[in-house]
Amino acid sequence: MYACAKFVTSPSVLRGGSRVLARPVSVCVFNRPEARTEQAALLPVSEASLLNVSRCFQTSAVSRDIDTAAKFIGAGAATVGVAGSGAGIGTVFGSLIIGYARNPSLKQQLFSYAILGFALSEAMGLFCLMVAFLILFAM
Secondary structure (H helix, E strand, O other), rough: OOHHHHOOHHHHHEEEEEEEEOOOOOOHOOHHHHHHHHHHHOOOOOHHHHHHHOOOOHOOOOOOOOHHHHHHHHHEEEEEHHHHHHHHHHHHHHHHHHHHHHHHHHHHHHHHHHHHHHHHHHHHHHHHHHHHHHHHHHO
């Protein structure tokens, strides 16, 4: 029992095992076979065999697909605000027409308020679009 514990806690085994456990699983998927043979040639024999054993468990391809799908769903949900921007712009100019029909003498003041409302509504739509692009390309 003491000999087994001494073997398991030897520094070389701990270094090799911790190096394998510290690497992300995605490294297993994206490493080329020639890169793996170069890594195995640089490691001592016991660590190289331990490294090859740990590479048989790979789940990153599925995880990457789920992450990509989540990006597309998030970007699609973020672009819903652009439709709200269009509705807001329509409401602003509809109200401009109604206000001008009620009191034509306030044409200039109503038009300046309408342009301000248009700019704010359009800015919200552009912010939604910017968030969608950030989700797609920055994450």
